[in-house]
Amino acid sequence: MLLPHGTVIAVIDARNFRLFRNIGDEANPELSEADTPRLDTHNHSGGSHHGSTVTMAHDAHATAAVEWLAQEVQGHRIEHLVVIAAPRSLGELRKAYTKGLESALLGELAKDLGEAKAPEILAQLRGR
Template sequence: MLLPHGTVIAVIDAHNFRLFRNIGDEANPELAEAPAPRLDTHNHSGASHHGSTVTMAHDAHAAAAVEWLAQEVQGHRIAHLVVIAGPRSLGELRKAYTKGIEQALLGELAKDLGEARGPEILAQLRGR
């Protein structure tokens, strides 16, 4: 997968939301971790389905992450986006994608890389 300069890679798991930006170019990508945004999960109760408290908390986290990404895309602060999340989380994220996110999205990876560093993430993206 080619990652243009400035591409944002969002790594989302049940508890964390990490952001990386490609500070290199397409031929030689280099990921720099950006400060993690603070998410407001209080307005995302996960009330759309009945499940465990843990499941609802994970879904609320995913919804808050997508909301933050949508605001960044709409504000033209993210032009190119890659989303990495575990399979279940990625399914929840996809339900909330906006048209803007869909247009900015270069790709997705259904893998739990919540603790991975930049080089590990690049290796996984190249392995696609």
């Protein structure tokens, strides 16, 4: 996957929301971890009726992350985006995608890389 300069890579799992930015170019990408935004997960039901409180909290986290990303895209602070999440989480994330976010989306990777370092994330993206 080609990552233009400035592409934001969002790595989302049940507990984490990490952001990386390509500070290199398409030919030689280099990921730099950015500050993690604080998410408001209090007003989100997760979009579905799961029996588990833990599952609903994970879904609310995913929804809050997508809403934050969508605001950044709408505010022109994110031009190109890649989303990485575990398969189940990615399904929840997709439910909350906006048209604007979809237009910025270069790709997705259904893999749990919530604890991965930048070199491992880059290797996984190159392996696609």
